[in-house]
Amino acid sequence: MNKGAALSSGIDTGEEILSVRNISLSFGGVKALTDISFDLLKGEVRAIIGPNGAGKSSMLNVINGFYHPQQGEVWYCGSKRKSLKPHQIAYQGIARTFQNIALFKGMSTLDNIMTGRFTHMRSNIVSQAFWRGPAEREEIANREKVEDIIEFLEIQAIRKTPVGRLPYGLQKRVELGRALAAEPVLLLLDEPMAGMNIEEKEDMSRFILDVQQEFGTTIALIEHDMGVVMDISDRVVVLDYGKKIGDGTPDEVRNNQAVIDAYLGVPHE
Amino acid sequence: MSPEFLYTLEVILNGLMAGVMYSLVALGFVLIFKASGIFNYAQGVMALFAAMTLVGIQNGQVPFSHLINAVFGTHIHGFGWTLPAFVAILLTLLVMILFAYLVERFVLKHLVNQDPIILFMATIGLAYFMEGFGDLMWGSEIKVLDVGVPQGASFWLEDFTAGWAAEGSEYYGMYIDKLDLVATVVAIALVVSLTLFSQYTKTGRALRAVADDHQAALSVGISLRKIWVIVWAIAGFVAMVAGIMWGAKSGVQFSLSLIALKALPVLILGGFTSIPGAIVGGLIIGVGEKLFEYSIGPMIGGATENWFAYVLALVFLVFRPQGLFGEKIIERV
Ligand SMILES: Nc1ncnc2c1ncn2[C@@H]1O[C@H](COP(=O)(O)OP(=O)(O)OP(=O)(O)O)[C@@H](O)[C@H]1O
Ligand SMILES: [Mg+2]
Numbered sequence: 001m002n003k004g005a006a007l008s009s010g011i012d013t014g015e016e017i018l019s020v021r022n023i024s025l026s027f028g029g030v031k032a033l034t035d036i037s038f039d040l041l042k043g044e045v046r047a048i049i050g051p052n053g054a055g056k057s058s059m060l061n062v063i064n065g066f067y068h069p070q071q072g073e074v075w076y077c078g079s080k081r082k083s084l085k086p087h088q089i090a091y092q093g094i095a096r097t098f099q100n101i102a103l104f105k106g107m108s109t110l111d112n113i114m115t116g117r118f119t120h121m122r123s124n125i126v127s128q129a130f131w132r133g134p135a136e137r138e139e140i141a142n143r144e145k146v147e148d149i150i151e152f153l154e155i156q157a158i159r160k161t162p163v164g165r166l167p168y169g170l171q172k173r174v175e176l177g178r179a180l181a182a183e184p185v186l187l188l189l190d191e192p193m194a195g196m197n198i199e200e201k202e203d204m205s206r207f208i209l210d211v212q213q214e215f216g217t218t219i220a221l222i223e224h225d226m227g228v229v230m231d232i233s234d235r236v237v238v239l240d241y242g243k244k245i246g247d248g249t250p251d252e253v254r255n256n257q258a259v260i261d262a263y264l265g266v267p268h269e
Numbered sequence: 270m271s272p273e274f275l276y277t278l279e280v281i282l283n284g285l286m287a288g289v290m291y292s293l294v295a296l297g298f299v300l301i302f303k304a305s306g307i308f309n310y311a312q313g314v315m316a317l318f319a320a321m322t323l324v325g326i327q328n329g330q331v332p333f334s335h336l337i338n339a340v341f342g343t344h345i346h347g348f349g350w351t352l353p354a355f356v357a358i359l360l361t362l363l364v365m366i367l368f369a370y371l372v373e374r375f376v377l378k379h380l381v382n383q384d385p386i387i388l389f390m391a392t393i394g395l396a397y398f399m400e401g402f403g404d405l406m407w408g409s410e411i412k413v414l415d416v417g418v419p420q421g422a423s424f425w426l427e428d429f430t431a432g433w434a435a436e437g438s439e440y441y442g443m444y445i446d447k448l449d450l451v452a453t454v455v456a457i458a459l460v461v462s463l464t465l466f467s468q469y470t471k472t473g474r475a476l477r478a479v480a481d482d483h484q485a486a487l488s489v490g491i492s493l494r495k496i497w498v499i500v501w502a503i504a505g506f507v508a509m510v511a512g513i514m515w516g517a518k519s520g521v522q523f524s525l526s527l528i529a530l531k532a533l534p535v536l537i538l539g540g541f542t543s544i545p546g547a548i549v550g551g552l553i554i555g556v557g558e559k560l561f562e563y564s565i566g567p568m569i570g571g572a573t574e575n576w577f578a579y580v581l582a583l584v585f586l587v588f589r590p591q592g593l594f595g596e597k598i599i600e601r602v
Contacts, residue, residue, distance in 0.1 A: 002490075064488060090490035102485035104478045115478050119490035121471045125499065128470035135470065182489065 002119035004093015004185040007077040013043040016075075017218050018063065018186060023072030025058055025242075032058040033069065034242045040186065045212055045219045047229045047250075050239035051262060056222045057099055059239070060188045063220070064096050065089040077185075091119050093185035097175045097192055099222070105164040109174050112163055113149055116181030117142040149177050153207060169200040176207065187211065189221045193228060201225065205232050230254070238262070270433050272440040279443045280563045281556055286449035288555020289456045293511040294528050295535040295547035296460070297504040302541050303480040304500040305377070307388045311396035313529020315365075315505055318403045320512035320521040322364050324414050325407040327357035332406045354416035358513070365505030373498045400526065409523075414516035419447040452514040459510055460548060463503070472499065480542075534582035540592030549593060554578045 011017055019039035025032045033055045040046050048056045061067040063074065065086040074081045076092065084092075095116070104112050121142055123135035150156055153173055158166060163174055172192055179187055192208070193201045209232055211217050223229050229236060230250040238246035238253055240262040246253045253259055294312060301309045325332065329348035338344060352360075376391055427442035434440030467473035478486040479496045487493065515525050535554050539546025558577040566573045585592070 066484070066487075085492070086484075086487040087490050087492045090488060096488050098485065098488075102482050102488075104481040104485065106481050107474070107477060111474055111477075115474050115486075115491075116489050118471065118475065123471060125472045128472055129466060139469070139471070178485075178489065 008185040017042040019075045021073045023069045025069040038237045044234040047233035047236040048222045054239040055242040095179040095182040095184035096188035099190040103163045113146045113177045113181045116178035187219045272434045284556030284559030288552035292548045292551025294532040297507040299547045310392040313526040314396045314399045315508035316512035317526040319509035320516035321407045323361040324412040366502045369501030412521040423447045534578040537582040543594045546594040
């Protein structure tokens with residue numbers, strides 16, 4: 001069962017829920033991350049920004065266990081995390097979306113989001129196969145949670161639509177729904193608004209802030225649109241060529257010379 | 270109705286029954302291919318192995334008795350019991366589940382992220398290993414499989430249809446084997462229950478999730494390794510059903526594993542990832558080869574059933590490489 005709630009129960013809003021410490025990750029000769037450290041406080045929206053190839057996605061992949069850094073530690077809910085597989089990390093209350101939409105194309109919106117409930121369902125395959133008591137009750141209870149999320153994201157109209165047929169913006173929304181279905185302690189969003197028009201971005205920003213406020217979820221957000229970042233994030237960490245070059249409130253980061261240089265493309269010495 | 274029409278109808282029905290068997294074997298392929306991208310060459314041998322195990326367990330044969338006798342100079346052969354069919358089937362199922370676990374533990378686990386051709390080669394190795402292992406365990410002689418499925422002409426159907434032909438014509442009713450009827454009913458029940466399972470249960474959704482996207486499946490907490498064990502176990506179950514039906518019809522012997530080859534053209538028609546495709550493809554090949562043999566066969570010397578399916582597959586490869594249900598393949602440039 002999902003242990004997220006139990007793990008994070010001792011941590012108050014505003015205290016550290018996760019931190020990465022001196023993370024270095026390379027692929028062959030490519031140094032994706034070099035000695036990166038920062039923390040996430042419970043209940044905040046923490047943006048991770050930086051130019052293309054800066055190592056933002058790699059950072060999320062380290063946090064959710066897709067990548068295993070050569071050096072460094074991840075601390076989660078007050079203790080050092082041992083090396084875990086991504087599916088085990090999901091059971092600790094960390095959910096995510098992907099930069100390139102990774103939905104289950106053959107399934108409906110409903111089933112995609114229902115799959116997000118996986119870590120909250122405990123019935124075993126035998127009881128499911130014979131469709132008896134507990135498995136059925138569990139299915140119904142989880143289905144109700146999923147309907148709540150569908151309502152929250154205002155996607156009732158596409159409940160039964162196979163997601164492969166949905167327009168891009170809605171696919172992104174369904175993917176958020178699937179992550180939310182896990183009732184995560186920590187939600188990782190990799191460019192949730194990429195490729196959206198202004199109206200869609202506004203909707204998405206509103207959902208993210210609602211999630212933060214209503215459920216107290218901690219959110220790590222990768223985003224290229226500076227306007228959005230300044231609007232919805234509490235703190236920002238800036239990466240460039242795998243190194244951390246800035247960390248602070250949106251205002252602090254905006255006025256940081258190294259950050260300005262990185263974005264204006266000042267050549268590296 | 271004219272007798273010719275009724276004969277043709279009979280041929281079509283018999284074709285559908287044969288096709289059901291092809292569909293079953295193809296289904297086993299599709300399940301594994303969808304979940305893991307592995308083309309499982311061992312699917313046919315799994316059917317053979319399951320049938321051998323079933324016969325062995327049912328007749329109380331001591332596994333590896335030849336080996337044991339040779340090493341220890343003993344003369345043991347059987348436990349001296351005969352188990353009821355359903356007990357033997359359940360035990361065989363347990364063996365197939367254990368087999369799935371062992372395959373994951375000792376083969377697949379070590380080959381994650383390898384090229385498809387490597388995985389394919391691994392399943393060829395697996396097929397030969399299982400074949401030899403099956404022989405060692407249960408002996409290589411041809412075995413009679415009898416789980417109490419009725420066989421022979423369905424007289425009821427024969428009598429029922431005898432009156433259909435026009436008055437005075439020489440027609441004595443339709444010949445359909447009871448075994449084929451049972452096989453069809455069992456196959457339908459199997460497909461329906463698999464579909465329900467995959468649509469409405471947690472594990473079923475997880476199976477579909479893994480088939481669609483490994484990364485996303487991991488991110489919601491699904492363990493790929495567990496799913497692979499489950500998929501191989503289900504494929505083993507499907508193989509067992511095919512093995513029982515085929516074995517009851519023509520005895521349990523090596524040629525049973527060759528039905529897997531007939532599944533290949535089915536997959537070309539139906540597409541490697543489509544379950545409805547496997548079913549419809551199997552039926553088309555079954556009906557196609559029977560009809561072809563009935564209508565054209567006599568003109569060209571018969572025995573067309575040996576090659577018809579493969580030629581049909583070739584035609585498909587040329588004109589519709591994506592199969593019946595696949596999306597049209599458009600090269601990305
Ligand atoms: N699996 C991988 N194998 C090899 N190199 C990788 C892999 N993942 C990332 N990299 C490399 O690591 C570096 C950082 O990539 P990453 O995807 O983390 O950047 P990003 O900040 O998310 O960029 P973008 O804004 O384009 O998404 C790049 O040079 C990339 O090529
Ligand atoms: Mg990225």
